[in-house]
Amino acid sequence: MNEEAPYDYVIAGGGTAGWMAAAGLARFAPPGTRIALVESDAIGTVGVGEATIPQIHLWLNALGLDEREFLIKTKASFKLGIAFDGWLREGHSYMHAFGQVGRAHGLLPFQHYWLRAKAAGFAKPLAAYSLNEVAARNLRMAKGQPGALPYAYHFDAGLYAQHLRAFAEMRGVVRIEGTIGDVVCDGESGDIAALLLDGGRRVAGKFFMDCSGFRALLIEGALGAGFDDWSHYLPCDRAMAVACDSGGEFTPYTRSIARKAGWQWRIPLQHRIGNGMVFSSAHLSEDEAAATLLANLDGAPQGDPRPIRFTTGKRKEHWKNNCLALGLAAGFMEPLESTSIHLVQSAVSRFLSVLPGTTGTQATRNWFNSQADFEWQRIRDFLVLHYHANQREGEPFWDDVRHMALPDTLVAKLDLWRATGFIHREHEELFTEVGWFQVLAGQGVAAESYNPMADSLSEAELRLMLDQTEAAIANQTRPMQGHIQFLQNYASGPSPRVEVPA
Numbered sequence: 001m002n003e004e005a006p007y008d009y010v011i012a013g014g015g016t017a018g019w020m021a022a023a024g025l026a027r028f029a030p031p032g033t034r035i036a037l038v039e040s041d042a043i044g045t046v047g048v049g050e051a052t053i054p055q056i057h058l059w060l061n062a063l064g065l066d067e068r069e070f071l072i073k074t075k076a077s078f079k080l081g082i083a084f085d086g087w088l089r090e091g092h093s094y095m096h097a098f099g100q101v102g103r104a105h106g107l108l109p110f111q112h113y114w115l116r117a118k119a120a121g122f123a124k125p126l127a128a129y130s131l132n133e134v135a136a137r138n139l140r141m142a143k144g145q146p147g148a149l150p151y152a153y154h155f156d157a158g159l160y161a162q163h164l165r166a167f168a169e170m171r172g173v174v175r176i177e178g179t180i181g182d183v184v185c186d187g188e189s190g191d192i193a194a195l196l197l198d199g200g201r202r203v204a205g206k207f208f209m210d211c212s213g214f215r216a217l218l219i220e221g222a223l224g225a226g227f228d229d230w231s232h233y234l235p236c237d238r239a240m241a242v243a244c245d246s247g248g249e250f251t252p253y254t255r256s257i258a259r260k261a262g263w264q265w266r267i268p269l270q271h272r273i274g275n276g277m278v279f280s281s282a283h284l285s286e287d288e289a290a291a292t293l294l295a296n297l298d299g300a301p302q303g304d305p306r307p308i309r310f311t312t313g314k315r316k317e318h319w320k321n322n323c324l325a326l327g328l329a330a331g332f333m334e335p336l337e338s339t340s341i342h343l344v345q346s347a348v349s350r351f352l353s354v355l356p357g358t359t360g361t362q363a364t365r366n367w368f369n370s371q372a373d374f375e376w377q378r379i380r381d382f383l384v385l386h387y388h389a390n391q392r393e394g395e396p397f398w399d400d401v402r403h404m405a406l407p408d409t410l411v412a413k414l415d416l417w418r419a420t421g422f423i424h425r426e427h428e429e430l431f432t433e434v435g436w437f438q439v440l441a442g443q444g445v446a447a448e449s450y451n452p453m454a455d456s457l458s459e460a461e462l463r464l465m466l467d468q469t470e471a472a473i474a475n476q477t478r479p480m481q482g483h484i485q486f487l488q489n490y491a492s493g494p495s496p497r498v499e500v501p502a
């Protein structure tokens with residue numbers, strides 16, 4: 001057995017979460033901090049996780065990664081929002097697009113003016129008033145000008161992890177290949193002391209990051225943090241994932257397409273399209289899900305659909321003793337709004353904000369865990385809204401989710417919206433009022449009223465405001481380049497070059 005001085009940080013697992021933690025610590029921990037990451041090639045990573053949200057820029061900028069190189073290395077495309085096809089009913093589509101919708105006037109956000117115009121019968125669908133949606137639907141992309149489009153990326157999850165690995169290793173992170181067989185805890189404090197690897201190797205540490213994926217070897221296996229099971233709110237418990245050759249439109253947006261007992265994602269990358277079905281095993285078999293997925297691809301499948309099983313929910317404590325859980329080890333909510341990678345980023349950032357944060361005090365852990373609870377619960381509520389407010393009547397899965405009991409926090413939000421057209425974003429809730437507005441409107445959740453201050457405009461003034469907003473968006477979109485062309489131009493330069501689908 002090897003005895004080495006304990007590392008300051010030992011990261012268990014080298015998926016997206018592990019290498020994000022390694023990159024963050026390598027960049028921001030004090031000089032001389034010793035960091036090790038243990039991963040097992042034999043076990044591999046979950047291998048999906050390709051869509052992000054605009055907050056990813058905070059992370060990439062903090063690390064100091066060059067965007068052009070990032071686009072090339074991860075074979076990324078741009079993402080302006082998510083289209084929800086068939087979520088309200090078959091044939092209907094709306095978008096949760098990033099950025100503003102309409103414009104505020106006086107003391108009121110846009111939604112009140114839109115609700116008034118809707119009641120009077122002259123509001124267009126929200127799509128007309130969203131620059132991101134108009135650009136996305138027209139397969140356009142632009143960047144860097146005033147009023148430019150807020151965007152995120154679609155990227156290859158494996159290549160993203162490799163990119164971060166190169167960053168972290170260059171800054172001294174030691175990668176240890178091996179399978180963790182056991183976790184040794186200190187009898188008195190209960191803290192983790194070391195990981196025992198195959199072949200008897202021992203990796204001792206002062207602080208541990210559990211990035212071991214759904215296995216949660218440290219936070220659950222060794223420390224028994226407990227799990228809040230949220231399957232009664234989000235009953236999908238399976239995914240089938242398959243990549244296919246490029247084909248169809250190279251959309252600068254993710255597509256989420258409602259199916260019989262769940263939904264299908266479509267994420268175009270430079271070299272392929274990522275696809276998957278998220279579904280409820282109580283309503284659909286894996287074989288049926290695979291058949292639906294294969295019947296709805298835009299190119300030849302690259303292999304057989306791969307099943308992934310999960311239980312929606314989160315650890316009761318994300319930080320317990322001297323261990324912080326990140327990524328799938330911390331919990332999982334389906335990728336309907338592409339939030340998992342963001343949750344890793346936000347947890348790493350929160351942890352870094354209390355460096356040196358070795359074992360941490362109980363007060364620090366309580367603070368961290370209550371922030372995480374709040375963040376996860378509010379995202380959960382937003383996801384539940386998409387399911388609950390469907391009008392796909394007569395389909396057993398959709399009927400069930402329409403009638404399921406809702407979290408109190410979501411009920412309160414819906415009551416406020418219905419009665420007043422007001423949307424309350426509490427503290428640092430991830431999704432903005434505009435995001436909620438788009439999904440509420442898109443899912444057909446009617447507000448019975450709007451704020452009477454919206455009546456301060458005459459009807460002619462309101463019509464003019466809406467028409468001008470729509471016209472300004474159309475004008476801004478017209479000169480934009482196509483998504484492929486933009487990607488090619490933006491990322492062009494010396495070899496390696498960006499790849500674009502044929």
Ligand SMILES: Cc1cc2nc3c(=O)[nH]c(=O)nc-3n(C[C@H](O)[C@H](O)[C@H](O)COP(=O)(O)OP(=O)(O)OC[C@H]3O[C@@H](n4cnc5c(N)ncnc54)[C@H](O)[C@@H]3O)c2cc1C
Pocket residue numbers: 012013014015016017018038039040041043044045046047048049050051052157178179180181211212213214215217239241276308310326327328329335338339340341342
């Ligand atoms: C179907 C699906 C779709 C998703 N889509 C999105 C999306 O679009 N956007 C998004 O943001 N997120 C998405 N996610 C989530 C995203 O994939 C994960 O949050 C992210 O990849 C982090 O995974 P991870 O690193 O925690 O786990 P993993 O990728 O599973 O990595 C676990 C690591 O632990 C190692 N390990 C495990 N056991 C041992 C052991 N005994 N010894 C040594 N090493 C071990 C493995 O080798 C691996 O390196 C999706 C997830 C799923 C399931």
